[in-house]
Amino acid sequence: MKLQSKVRPQEKIPILILTGFLGSGKTTLLNYLLKNYQDQKIAVLMNELGDLDIDSQLLVQVDQNLIQLSNGCICCSINGSLVSSIQELIEREETINLLVIEASGVADPLPIILTILGTNLRDRCQLETILTLIDAENFLNALEESEVAQKQIVYGDLLMINKTDLVEEEQVLMIESKIRQLKREPRILKCQNSVIPLSLLFNPHLAGDRFESLMEELQINHHEHHSHSELNDGFQAVTYERTAPFRIRDFQLWIDQQMPRQVYRAKGWLWLKESYQRYLFQLSGTRITMEDDTWPGEQKTQLVFIGRNLDPNIIHHQLDQILIREPLNL
Structure with a gap:
């Protein structure tokens, strides 16, 4: 691992990129984040707001491209380019403690990563973690059928094998073996119902x-x-x-x-x-x-x-x- 240095302007907003193939549990994880980060203002960017089933107890206001939550968090759809959507969020009056970008289940996360690191967004944002959720039930099939599923593994910092309670241990071991064929020294963790240690994602x-x-x-x-x-x-x-x-x-x-x-x-x-x-x-x-x-x-x-x-x-x-x-x- 090589240490890379770059100038750090003040007040950067940490970004979590959430990726994972269809059905891996990203929506469940987002709800878990929104309900468990106390006193932290989270902004979520996703392709379609309708993909996120927000807990009704958190809902305050729903507009065409924005959901306002009672805990001060907001969820927005990507309206136009990712760069303009992020800029629109970080220029709001409210302080944002964490920006979560949910990639589509069939999306290569690399363009999102390059958008943050390769544009002027890097002056205002800090890429914290690229989290890849893995569906223990269906991952092996997805891996065979989709090159995107492989890229989600390759570019992930933390690889969470989700729904481990629904499969035998042998299946989990096979998934870990496949991951190690794709990625050198992967950081692999196991979870159920998208419940993961929040300290791994972001600590204000x-x-x-x-x-x-x-x-x-x-x-x-x-x-x-x-x-x-x-x-x-x-x-x-x-x-x-x-x-x-x-x-x-x-x-x-x-x-x-x-x-x-x-x-x-x-x-x-x-x-x-x-x-x-x-x-x-x-x-x-x-x-x-x-x-x-x-x-x-x-x-x-x-x-x-x-x-x-x-x-x-x-x-x-x-x-x-x-x-x-x-x-x-x-």
């Missing part, structure tokens, strides 16, 4: 300078439960904070060779010896980005790793081994 505390509030919460959690980890649907959030930098090569080698495979998401601020800038580091699946920014105050590295069966002591020890502790001569 990890956005920009609000990272510090998460660190404080996890410190409180550590004192109360005598643990370095925050449990969330079986997942842990392991924090790492040090007032010393890394060399970029040493940190990349750790990511490539030592970071536990059970890490599905990571985010935070990096202090690197080679630069006066601070870097917003983000890992989603196996995709990594780094965006440089200016230091607002004290220089320090602050990271959060989210995954299953993580040993905080091992992660802390390994990262401490590559810290530069001698005086710096920048």
Whole structure:
């Protein structure tokens, strides 16, 4: 995995691309998101509003191209080009904490990805995660019949095998085998009824300078439960904070060779010896980005790793081994 750097303007809106073949459970997942993100303003963009069966308790107002929900979230159809639809959303007066783009079940997600990364939208938006939902019952058939189903696997950061309760374990193992034939080192998870760990998709505390509030919460959690980890649907959030930098090569080698495979998401601020800038580091699946920014105050590295069966002591020890502790001569 190569670390890519780009300039990070302020107040970027995180984007989740939701893809998956027909019947994989995307609509169920969207409803799950809309009902479970408390105090977060989510905007959903989809091809057809009629495809989304919104919980009637959330409905406030329905217009031709927009559904307004009681929790402040909105759902819009893609009206014209994707670029103009996204621009129209982010220019609204309301603050948007997360933008979800639902790809059509028979759509190649690559054009959506390129639209975000290859246009001026990248100045206002941050691609957080590309989530691919997989129908455990029908995926093998879809894979044989559709090249799109293969591309949805190839471009996905996190691959969620859904409806695992409807098939035998042997079927799930066959799906995992097919996935590994298509994608190197895939991050695969299993779920039922589209219920997935929300911390893997988006955590508002990890956005920009609000990272510090998460660190404080996890410190409180550590004192109360005598643990370095925050449990969330079986997942842990392991924090790492040090007032010393890394060399970029040493940190990349750790990511490539030592970071536990059970890490599905990571985010935070990096202090690197080679630069006066601070870097917003983000890992989603196996995709990594780094965006440089200016230091607002004290220089320090602050990271959060989210995954299953993580040993905080091992992660802390390994990262401490590559810290530069001698005086710096920048």
